[in-house]
């Protein structure tokens with residue numbers, strides 16, 4: 001039987017694309033194994049799917065790479081030897097890495113063990129972990145055409161981002177029922193990325209009473225970020241993180257307010273959900289969400305509200321604008337010709353796995 005190791009973790013954006021590949025890999029006859037960190041959020045997400053999970057030691061990487069800059073060098077080195085042993089034991093035909101710092105020792109060990117490895121970059125410019133991995137990878141998949149300029153020519157492949165198939169079969173009534181909502185008012189879904197966003201949460205809660213006059217509000221607020229004082233408020237529900245019900249919640253959302261993480265926005269585009277993007281500021285990141293959001297705005301898919309301009313007034317204005325013009329946003333998104341990233345990636349995986357045999 002062909003065997004693949006998937007790896008990726010840290011935040012859900014480094015795990016959900018792997019999850020999206022699993023059904024197609026199973027149909028293609030792969031035995032699937034997963035390497036993540038001992039205690040990252042990927043562990044629960046993957047174990048829930050009954051995929052064998054192998055934890056390795058992993059350390060945080062600093063933003064600017066220098067070998068001395070591993071904040072936890074011993075953990076990373078330990079992770080490398082654990083990954084090397086796991087690869088020897090599991091004998092995979094191919095490895096697919098979705099990025100995040102846990103993948104660095106895995107990709108470096110794969111190179112040492114001569115296992116072909118594909119890495120995937122969701123953002124416009126490669127993140128730190130992927131930048132370290134690119135020289136060891138056989139192929140590098142990109143989500144945005146703009147990214148190809150930043151990747152080595154012989155390795156780069158434009159695939160788009162794999163999206164979980166189940167997101168397309170959400171049921172609006174089920175979603176409303178799950179939240180205890182009625183069909184009489186439109187619904188706003190708020191997602192601050194997979195970890196939630198304190199900035200977005202605060203902005204939304206400030207205008208909540210005004211929003212609730214016209215809308216019902218579903219708030220995916222992130223772990224540890226539920227506001228207890230608002231629990232039970234009519235028309236408002238908060239969840240730390242939603243797994244299988246996400247498709248139903250998306251189905252009942254008339255508009256979405258979101259961070260501009262690459263996977264989140266590709267899902268919104270694929271589902272044609274009118275959206276307001278509040279990208280993570282350059283002060284807190286390498287600025288990729290700003291680029292992601294600008295690209296979507298330029299194509300007419302999104303209303304973008306920079307974090308620096310986020311106030312009660314600008315957020316309310318954005319909600320009104322997007323709700324009023326929701327059909328024109330939806331029709332713009334319908335014009336985009338999204339390719340099937342799952343199929344392209346599985347084809348690439350197949351070609352490398354064959355080469356190994």
Ligand SMILES: CC(=O)N[C@H]1[C@@H](OP(=O)(O)OP(=O)(O)OC[C@H]2O[C@@H](n3ccc(=O)[nH]c3=O)[C@H](O)[C@@H]2O)O[C@H](CO)[C@@H](O)[C@@H]1O
Pocket residue numbers: 011012013014016017122123191192193194195220240241242243246260261262263264265267280285288289
């Ligand atoms: C703070 C940070 O470093 N953010 C980065 C991180 O974002 P983050 O991890 O938030 O990733 P994305 O927004 O790209 O993806 C989030 C994923 O989690 C899912 N989801 C979210 C909430 C929930 O309750 N349930 C659920 O399933 C979404 O459907 C999506 O599939 O990785 C992205 C992809 O590299 C980058 O673009 C972001 O800049």
